Amino acid sequence: MEFLDKAADVLIIGGGAAGCYAAITLAEEHPKLSVLLVDKAGIKRSGCLAAGVNALNAYITPGHTPEDYADYAAKDAAGIVRDDLLLTMSRGLNEVTRRMEELGLVILKDEAGQYVSRGWRNLKINGENIKPLLAAAVRRCPNVEVLEHVSAVDYLQADDGAVTGAWGVGVRQDKVYFLQAKAVICATGGAAGLYRPNHPGSSRHKMWYSPFNTGAGYAMGLRAGAEMTTFEMRFIALRCKDTIAPTGTLAQGVGAAQVNAAGERYQHKYGNTTSERLYAVVSENLAGRGPCYLETEGITEAQQDSLERAYLNMAPAQTMKWRETGLGPASANVEVEGSEPYVVGGHTASGYWIDAARATTLPGLFAAGDVAGGCPQKYVTGAFVEGKIAAQSAAAYAAERPGAALSAAARERIRTRIETLLTPPAASPLFTVESLEEAMQQVMDEYAGGITAGYRYTEKQLGLAARHIERLTRLSENLRAADGYGLVQLFELQERLLICRVLIEHLKARRETRWHAFAENLDYPGTNPALEKYVNSRLSDGKVQIIYRDLVKRGDRYEHQH
Amino acid sequence: MSISIEPEKCVGCGRCTEVCPGNLLEMTAGKAAIREVRDCWGCTACVKECPRDAIFYYLSADLGGAGGRLYAHDTAVSLTWQLRLPDGSEQEIIVAKNKANAY
Incomplete structure (x- = not known):
């Protein structure tokens, strides 16, 4: 294993819709900043948009306002949304749409040159090549370096907790990268593969959400102490x-x-x-x-x-x-x-607890797209807007912050961990990444409201799920890998196990059924007005700490209290 | 859901290994190979990327598949999809790139 260093003013983790748009924004508005975009795969087809997308589902059509869009999203989520996030997102939708058209996206227009809508908030497009168009635009940015086939594992943090980069593993080459930056944008997407899928056999990855979105950004944030929100509003797609x-x-x-x-x-x-x-x-x-x-x-x-x-x-x-x-x-x-349930912030509202500038609770870390919480129904255009806002905020932060050098001790800890994981086990192992992943998916399916449970669960079942996830987490600590690809698979399993653990605590904490199927608690079949709150969480001394927070409604703007 | 690579057609250019969103394709002895067919999402990025139509897409048996093979030929102006059915018949659908979905 080779250990390499890279540095930039801004590091973007994840080159999907939000990450690519963040890179394009930084190139346009801050051409003097150096930007490093790291992606687990190749950005031409990585992320949710690999196969294309059928429509732009978030657009403010004539006669409607951003407030209308925020109201619609709030109603769909039975009130558990952040109005400040929805409004800042909705206000940017039409501008990013125009920009995508400039980049080559075909959008249906009438004879007068107006976009043709499907309903009051959707535009008809040819979205097959949306990702190649975005990737090509990123490659034209002179100040953006793209590092592909490298999977980020954890953030690098300064002594004060500020995020100063990330480290990752090469999927195709046995290399570990220390990526140092003044500001970091997390745009890794949500989490699939937590629950047993519709076709657990030879088509186990034929799912709605990208099976390669493993929740890395959530797990990295949790391990670094970031606050998350609304994991319990699972998304389940009708397909x-x-x-x-x-x-x-x-x-x-x-x-x-x-x-x-x-x-x-x-x-x-x-x-x-x-x-x-x-x-x-x-x-x-x-x-x-x-x-x-x-x-x-x-x-x-x-x-x-x-x-x-x-x-x-x-x-x-x-x-x-x-x-x-x-x-x-x-x-x-x-x-x-x-479908099976997912944890995702682009359709429902699960993800980092952020302010309107898309800053997380960790200094130096910004979040955009499916990994950012509180702002559901953002879809592709909303992810672009969040990428843009996060880019502007990260640039402002980077301008104020001198770069922090990675300590020799931190470097050595990562090196030792990698070397341990690559050391062949003394005895032939009983378990594999695959077998533990299947076990995790079965536990979540049966005890935490998966497909075979009709998406329903009880407190007792959630308790059993928690115990099994704890057992599987312990077993995963004995797994070893042979190369970079194996390491990434092992890390992905551990990410998912952590997200399952946090998700179960969120499901337990919402003692009501506010959304049928998405969170169907059989012990509490109705809604409870006392739970018109966000369920948030963070890891504290290795334990999941649940935090209830008051709703941010029209006219309010949430600010972090650092 | 998966793809299949026809090694006799593969020229070893490696373009498919660059675009697979799951890093599932790799070069083995000069030819593209899939690490694990069960891990394929079915996005068809590799099918479109292959310059020799050496990769096709099929519906697995558990998805109701009947043995058809779907190829895609990508040009600047259109994507031509070709479906070869087990009875030897072929169907073609050409999708113009400058045309938006009607729905």
Whole structure:
């Protein structure tokens, strides 16, 4: 293993939507700053947008305001949102959309040159190449260096707790990098792979969220002492059966309603928030009225042709399934199912507890995109806005801060840890990364509200889940790796185990059912007005400490009390 | 869900190993190989990136797959998707890059 040093004014961890946009912003607004963007894979297709995206789901259309968008997001999340974060995000949506169009994104326009919307907040695009366009823009930035195939493991911290960089492991080469910076932007995305997936066998990674988003940023933050929020608002996607392809294109695009096996429309019985649309499917199935479908039968051939192309631009499996079976959406309704639960800040609100400048509770550390909490329904454009705000804040912070040198002791600790993990075990090990990951996913599935539990849980079950996760965490400490790729897999397992541990405590702390399916606590089936609060957490002396915080409503602006 | 690499078509350029978001593709004896098919997300980045149409995408049996092979040919103006079905028939869908989704 080779140990290497790199330094920059600003380090961006993660080159997805938020990270790339942060880099582009720093190049445009602070061309004299040196920027290092590190990504676990290659930025052309890394992150959530690898296959493309079907629409821009967050845009302020004429006649609407950023306040309307914030109100919509607050209603969908039953009030557990940060209004200051939603407003600062919403106010930037249209500008980043224009910028993406300049970078080459095709957005549908009418004859008058106005964007054509799908509903009041979505724009129709060709999003297949959105990630290559972003990556190309980053590569044109003269002050941005891109370090690919390097997975960040932990932050580097100064004596006062300030974040001064990160260290990471080369996935393809046996190299460890010490990446030092004056300010750090975390944009690593959310966490998939915590729960047993829809297809645990040969298609275990056929999931909604990127299986390569392992929650690294959450785990790094927790280990460094950062405060997190709202992990318990899990996101569970309603998807096309098997292909796990989006359903919004069918529901909003061609107006397909949900129907059960008897062909009955049932949505009105359950409400129409994101969690209620999923809960409706779960409930109909539990009542013996499944499977459930989106009622597409009878759409025109022209509509079917357009849908085939739309899916090729984001989820080609769905078009392939229609063609392979010979049963396109015009001739057969599309069956739907729920995914396994995720922890993510772009659809729901899980992530770093930040202020409106996207500063975390750790000095020098900023967060944007799915890893940043409190600001749900941000989607791709919202992630861009957060990347931009975080970039501006990080640049201002870096200007004030002299670079801190990594101490020899810290360097030696990391070196020793790596060498220990690469030392072959004395005896043949009983457990592998894979077997512990499967065990973790089974525990979460059965005891912490996974697919087979109908997303429901009790306090007693959560207690069992916590004990099993603690056991698996202990076992993971004996695992060893053979190379950089193996090390990264081992670190990813440990990240997920830590996130599971914190998630369970969040689920326990919300003693109510505020969102059906997303957090369905069978011991507390109703809402509790006393829990109109954020559930936050931080690691303190190795223990998960839960903090309840008051809601930040319209007109309020949260400030950290350092 | 996975992809499959046809070694006789692979010219060993390594472009697919650069774009896999999961770092699952690596060069082995001059040819691209997937570390673990079960870890594939099915994003088709490698299918689009391959200049020799040497990588195809298929639906696994547990996803209802019937043996079709999906190839993609990427040019500046369009993505041409070609589906080869087990009965030997072929279907093609051309998606223009300058055209937005209708839905």
